[in-house]
Amino acid sequence: MPDVDRRPVALVGPVRIVGAGLLGASIGLALRARGIDVQLEDLDPANLRTASGLGAGVPVTGSEPEPQLVVVAVPPDHLARVIEGALEAHPQAFVTDVGSVKSGPLATVAEHADVARYCGSHPMAGTQHTGPLTASATLFEGRPWAVTPHATTSPVATQVVTELAELTGAMPLAFGPDEHDLAVARTSHVPHLMAALVAGRLADAPEGHLALSGPGVRDVTRVAGTDPGMWLQIVPANASAILALLGQIRADLDRLESAIESGDRDALRGVLANGVAGTRAIPGKHGGPVRPTSSVFVHVPDQPGNLARLFADVDAVGVNVEDVRIDHDPARAGGQVELVVDETRVEELASSLDARGWAVHQ
């Protein structure tokens, strides 16, 4: 095993990316934009052609220099095998992966003699697409990227993977592998599964009932609309963390049901207040504390240019918009646009937009 601690710390390349799908090709594009040589591998020649055609790197031929870092970007089921293969095929290289679950693959890889060269990671970015066709150098811009060294990861490996995250524009956050898996079970996997259960109750709704759907149910169920393919690999790979949280939700559901059955409003208040506290615990804008926001609703006729005019008017008022939602008007061609702004600016925005002729309410 090489003495990894004497290597140069900076990530200079070449970087070999194994798996030229959305994440792999996007990492390639981001690194190429920083002038780093990228070598691409993929079992699917079409992915390889697309990714290299986009400029994400050069397909391997066997005559290229050895990589400084190998990034494994294959589906969850294949991570452990490909990480081990990379440690063996490139005995001088650091190795990372971008899988959604960290402890399962590590349990296999941990047996490997050179596991010190491996440091897992997980960029919190993705879309509903999976192939390289929609890859982008800016996919990771400003997103959290978990860097998950294990007990025997070399500090230099951790440093190089942290630099990988930084070079793509992401914000690296250090997590232990188990800690990471517990965190994403809570912030991603369980919310996804619960959204699927709520959406499942819509699938068999009686005729006409869903006409009363408002923005709330759309928000709650939105993530459940994504293709199940990747989730069928993620969920089993993080089964224990997910099952522990589902068990807690089941206990809360027990309390909720008995509160409703017995008409115990204090118990019901406890469940609802805990939910309010949870939404406030999510980090706010720019990672800072959550600042109180309030909404202004604007009726926008569904014609070209209206959204642009609205935002030009909002801009003229000088109020920063924290979030926007459009709720399409089921009755006519138009929508309600919800502008979420700092609570202290909401009156000013509403009256200014009203003065500019918009139909506004708060």
Added chain:
Amino acid sequence: MPDVDRRPVALVGPVRIVGAGLLGASIGLALRARGIDVQLEDLDPANLRTASGLGAGVPVTGSEPEPQLVVVAVPPDHLARVIEGALEAHPQAFVTDVGSVKSGPLATVAEHADVARYCGSHPMAGTQHTGPLTASATLFEGRPWAVTPHATTSPVATQVVTELAELTGAMPLAFGPDEHDLAVARTSHVPHLMAALVAGRLADAPEGHLALSGPGVRDVTRVAGTDPGMWLQIVPANASAILALLGQIRADLDRLESAIESGDRDALRGVLANGVAGTRAIPGKHGGPVRPTSSVFVHVPDQPGNLARLFADVDAVGVNVEDVRIDHDPARAGGQVELVVDETRVEELASSLDARGWAVHQ
């Protein structure tokens, strides 16, 4: 009892609104904008002053003409009593209410000799506010408004309440009272409660775990951030419909847990696929079928004018935006703006915005 079927069908007023909160005052403003006389009642003199000051109507003095229609807009706990009071105090008037649950109040009111003059209703509109200060004549613009005649409601009462919904700009939809309660349990009450359970698991997250929160968990939990006050009255009033659906979700949770425990991917796929089907069952834009959409993500530096410039550029491309979300960048001052557009236009929008200098990915 008057012969209600010989009355004129048109809603011409006066309309008496009992409860000058957000909904009551907004109805008053919408009716005043159509030239209809509005009489306001509220136990709270401050609400009455605010609502009448906004132009939602005139506080009752005792010397006004008898109303053609009484609209009861009081909190759920007081609906039945106030509806009965209105039937008695105004023996010529039609009576409606705007409560979120219909069968409970009806069960009490049904004993009343003049119940034919009562037709329940429920506008699907509201905000996080409850008082009249943020009332608006456009609150109901384009929203569904359930009109819920019971077995002995006079057809003329149903007609007048339907006209009330139309005059506010809402889209009236006829539902039986029980049918309405089943529908809103599914599309509103149960999604709200499940969002509260997921959010509750965030409230006790270990330090640092929520830094990995992405747009998904924010969407799933957003509605759980609203004040529990009104929900403490709504949920008990629709207990049986809610409990039936929660029982079904519990059965689905059993299936989900055992699928994860046993590693049964086919069963897991079934749960996830049912969720996908549910999201697709929600009526799409303008009540039509759901059309496939896709997203373009744009990195927008957090400076005044950038959102306005983005929407001006989107407008110049000529692609209609179906939905917008802003995911604030935890690392720096900026955000990812997600533009949801017709799937067939997504490539054109992405390449056009890229050409205009925006950092874009799909």
